[in-house]
Amino acid sequence: MKNMKKIQSHIQLPAKWILILIVLGLLGVIAVHFDNPVYQQTIVRITHVTNSKAKSTTDEFNNEDSTVTQKLTGIITNGRRKGQTVHLKNTYTGSHATDQRYYSGNQVFISHNNLITDYKRDTSVALLFWIAFSLLLLIMQWTGMRALLSVLLNAVLFFIAIEIDLAVHGSNILLIFGGLSIVFTSVTLWIVLGFNRQMAITLGATLSGTAIAMALSWLVITLTGSNGVYYEAMQYVTQTPKPLFLAETLLGSLGAVMDESTDIISSLFQLKKEQPDISAHQIFNSGREIGREIMGPLINVLFLIFVADTFPMAVLFLRNGNSWGYTFNMNMSLGITQSLVSGIGIVLAIPAAAFLAGHFSGGERK
Amino acid sequence: MSTIVALGLFLLLAMFLVGGRRGIRSFVSLLLNFVLLFMAIVLVAFGFPPLIVTLIIGIMILGVTIFMGADSDLTTQTAFYGAVIVLVIVVLLIIPVEHWAAVQGFGEEDSDDIVGFSLAIGISFAQIAASTAIFSTLGAIAEAAMAIAAGLNEIVVQTPHLSNHELFQDGSDIGRQIIGTTFNTLFFGFFGGFLALFIWFVGLHYSLGQIFNNKIFVAELLEILFSIIGVILTVPITTWVMTRQRHD
Numbered sequence: 001m002k003n004m005k006k007i008q009s010h011i012q013l014p015a016k017w018i019l020i021l022i023v024l025g026l027l028g029v030i031a032v033h034f035d036n037p038v039y040q041q042t043i044v045r046i047t048h049v050t051n052s053k054a055k056s057t058t059d060e061f062n063n064e065d066s067t068v069t070q071k072l073t074g075i076i077t078n079g080r081r082k083g084q085t086v087h088l089k090n091t092y093t094g095s096h097a098t099d100q101r102y103y104s105g106n107q108v109f110i111s112h113n114n115l116i117t118d119y120k121r122d123t124s125v126a127l128l129f130w131i132a133f134s135l136l137l138l139i140m141q142w143t144g145m146r147a148l149l150s151v152l153l154n155a156v157l158f159f160i161a162i163e164i165d166l167a168v169h170g171s172n173i174l175l176i177f178g179g180l181s182i183v184f185t186s187v188t189l190w191i192v193l194g195f196n197r198q199m200a201i202t203l204g205a206t207l208s209g210t211a212i213a214m215a216l217s218w219l220v221i222t223l224t225g226s227n228g229v230y231y232e233a234m235q236y237v238t239q240t241p242k243p244l245f246l247a248e249t250l251l252g253s254l255g256a257v258m259d260e261s262t263d264i265i266s267s268l269f270q271l272k273k274e275q276p277d278i279s280a281h282q283i284f285n286s287g288r289e290i291g292r293e294i295m296g297p298l299i300n301v302l303f304l305i306f307v308a309d310t311f312p313m314a315v316l317f318l319r320n321g322n323s324w325g326y327t328f329n330m331n332m333s334l335g336i337t338q339s340l341v342s343g344i345g346i347v348l349a350i351p352a353a354a355f356l357a358g359h360f361s362g363g364e365r366k
Numbered sequence: 367m368s369t370i371v372a373l374g375l376f377l378l379l380a381m382f383l384v385g386g387r388r389g390i391r392s393f394v395s396l397l398l399n400f401v402l403l404f405m406a407i408v409l410v411a412f413g414f415p416p417l418i419v420t421l422i423i424g425i426m427i428l429g430v431t432i433f434m435g436a437d438s439d440l441t442t443q444t445a446f447y448g449a450v451i452v453l454v455i456v457v458l459l460i461i462p463v464e465h466w467a468a469v470q471g472f473g474e475e476d477s478d479d480i481v482g483f484s485l486a487i488g489i490s491f492a493q494i495a496a497s498t499a500i501f502s503t504l505g506a507i508a509e510a511a512m513a514i515a516a517g518l519n520e521i522v523v524q525t526p527h528l529s530n531h532e533l534f535q536d537g538s539d540i541g542r543q544i545i546g547t548t549f550n551t552l553f554f555g556f557f558g559g560f561l562a563l564f565i566w567f568v569g570l571h572y573s574l575g576q577i578f579n580n581k582i583f584v585a586e587l588l589e590i591l592f593s594i595i596g597v598i599l600t601v602p603i604t605t606w607v608m609t610r611q612r613h614d
Contacts, residue, residue, distance in 0.1 A: 039575050057486050065486035096492050097471040097485035109579070121584045122575075124467035128591045131459075135598045139538065140545050144598075147546040151553050158557060162568045170565075177561075184554075192546045220372050228368035236475055236562040238569055244562055252558025259547035266543075292385035296392025296435045297512055298551070300399055301505030304427070305555040305589075307403055308501035311410075312471060312494050316480065318411035319487040328404075333370060336400070338559070340373040343396070347380040347389075 013141045025130045032126040036078040041109045044074035049104050061321045066094045086114050150191040170239030177247040181254050198269050201356045205261040209349025217341040229337050233330045253342035256298050261353045264290050268357040280358035287354025299343040306335040395434035399427050416493035420500050431508040444611045445515035448604030449507050456596045460499045469585035470495040503593040510600040513544050518608045530609045537605030548597050556590050
């Protein structure tokens with residue numbers, strides 16, 4: 001990593017502009033807080049709350065909990081009924097699995113017959129987005145904005161991909177998301193690296209590493225007959241689970257493999273620039289050296305993302321008298337499989353990146 | 367043979383071929399992190415307070431990931447202290463925001479999966495939601511802290527008389543290098559995991575307003591934002607730790 005010091009000189013954003021952008025962002029958050037007129041659904045601001053006494057409950061697994069009924073008074077804040085006072089009812093349990101306690105000042109969506117349908121959460125998202133945005137500007141400046149741009153662009157592409165998938169009713173989902181992976185990778189690397197030889201090699205390494213890993217994993221999954229992988233436990237499924245799962249895995253690993261290939265290849269290009277006479281074999285070995293340092297932490301990043309989300313459901317399973325094994329199978333087997341397949345991709349991208357950089361970085365010779 | 371065991375052995379073999387003993391060590395750290403995470407779930411189900419369990423096990427996961435991931439003492443110690451400080455700051459952000467956004471437990475789209483379960487289980491799902499968010503950020507924080515610490519370590523070894531100010535400059539240079547690609551890891555990692563949910567949203571024509579107030583989506587989006595904030599904070603904080611560590 002000794003080349004770290006001579007990184008592209010970045011453009012310093014004037015402090016005045018950073019401040020203006022941050023203040024504008026804050027105004028945006030405030031606007032989101034008062035965006036009720038934009039919504040079609042009726043939103044009520046709660047002004048008064050009366051709670052009943054807590055009633056203890058015990059279920060068949062001896063879980064002790066309590067139930068409270070709330071009588072809420074509120075004012076409708078938007079639409080034709082704006083200004084009307086409404087009376088709402090809410091019941092919550094101590095554990096809040098599917099319910100919540102409301103306080104005066106909360107805003108909720110209601111249906112036509114005055115039932116609470118959801119809680120207004122957009123301000124919290126906006127505020128957190130603003131914090132991330134401000135920190136990015138302050139600490140990373142332009143580089144941060146470019147990273148943000150690439151994420152937003154990918155979000156749009158992601159949405160388009162889903163529209164295509166739905167238009168063909170989920171047939172060939174792997175083909176669609178496989179094809180789109182190529183577009184995702186190209187666009188992202190183009191934003192990060194520009195359009196040059198280094199970008200082409202990184203693209204090649206990312207795609208070949210991912211493709212080989214997916215193919216080999218598919219082979220292993222097929223040979224073992226998906227034994228112990230419970231596709232039926234997959235959540236939010238509206239299409240055939242197995243291809244959907246493979247598409248999720250493909251997308252999930254793509255960013256990490258790209259991350260790694262970019263790191264390895266940019267270091268190798270730097271190396272080649274400093275020592276133009278270095279052989280392809282030496283480049284390959286250096287690439288492996290860099291790669292073996294990154295791969296462990298990177299696999300852990302994905303593992304924690306994939307498996308942390310199973311926490312609430314796994315606790316629910318255990319408290320409902322299910323065994324550790326059954327809880328694992330029904331909640332974690334898919335996340336673990338996904339982590340392992342992604343891990344294989346992350347590892348295989350290392351030789352791919354090192355090989356391609358060794359053989360095709362020649363043109364950079366000066 | 368079960369598919370998970372077969373894939374696990376395949377990964378172990380690949381890691382060994384590419385990374386040698388280092389690869390095996392990385393594989394063991396992955397295995398240990400799984401055991402720790404599973405232990406956290408079991409402890410919470412036994413009735414231990416979720417946030418305390420999460421903090422203790424979270425620090426252990428950071429330790430496993432960092433100390434088994436690199437060799438140099440200065441690198442690992444700097445990365446570990448930096449990551450723990452960031453963890454504490456992120457936890458202080460996560461708890462109030464998760465409470466305010468009320469994204470605990472299960473959403474409407476989970477209904478099919480929780481049918482037949484007793485939901486009044488006497489454990490705070492609000493705390494579990496905060497725990498989930500904390501766990502999901504740990505990997506990203508550890509990875510960023512290691513990248514910054516390793517890069518700075520290299521610089522400190524080569525030019526020992528660098529001023530603190532110059533070191534901060536170098537720290538943010540390294541930060542700039544990793545931030546773009548780290549975002550991609552996080553973005554694809556999270557969105558890849560929730561492809562099915564997004565297909566559901568688009569397929570059932572959820573409005574933008576519904577999506578940005580939807581419990582599951584907001585929970586997921588907040589997790590990405592916590593991770594991003596964690597990674598950004600890691601850059602100056604790890605550098606600051608390095609300015610103090612290098613003289614010890």
